[in-house]
Amino acid sequence: MRVNLENPNTHQLKQVKVGFSWTTFFFGFWPALFRGDWKWFGIQLVIEIFLGCFTYGIGAGIVGIVFSFFYNKLYINDLLKSGYVPSDKASEDILLNKGITVANK
Template sequence: MKVNLSNSSTNQVKQVKVGFSWTVFFFGLFPPLFRGDWKWFGILLIINLVIGIPTVGIGAGIVNFVFAFIYNKLYINDLLASGYVASDDTSRKILTSKGFIK
């Protein structure tokens, strides 16, 4: 399920998926890079390098698998903290039911 978030100061609207991130599962650190989410791209890059090099890539695969479960939640929380709000009632209801907003 997807929610629409808008920022009134920049007039940007973003559609964000809630739940498991299949893109992070299959492509690792590239989704944060392409979304311009520099903070989580850097964190994931460092973790992948630190864990992936000694384990010849196996550890990086495990990190990406775990991160796929939490990335969309982290991304939505960062957007909400930076001034984005739910654009419509359906998005607001989804965010409320998932515990993002009260």
């Protein structure tokens, strides 16, 4: 399920997936890098390196699995905090149903 978020200042539109992140599940921290989400890229990378060093790499895989359950929600919350708003009523309803607080336009 995807939602459309728009920045009212720049009119930039982003279509973001809501729910489980299959890309994070399979590729770990790389989806955050390609989205330009530097904060969560750095956090995931540091955790994966730290846990991977002490567990022969198994810990890095586990971090990717754990983050895949909530990374999309973290990314959406960061976009909303930076000024993005749902561009349509359907997107707003989806976010509210998933427990993501949406500020008024």
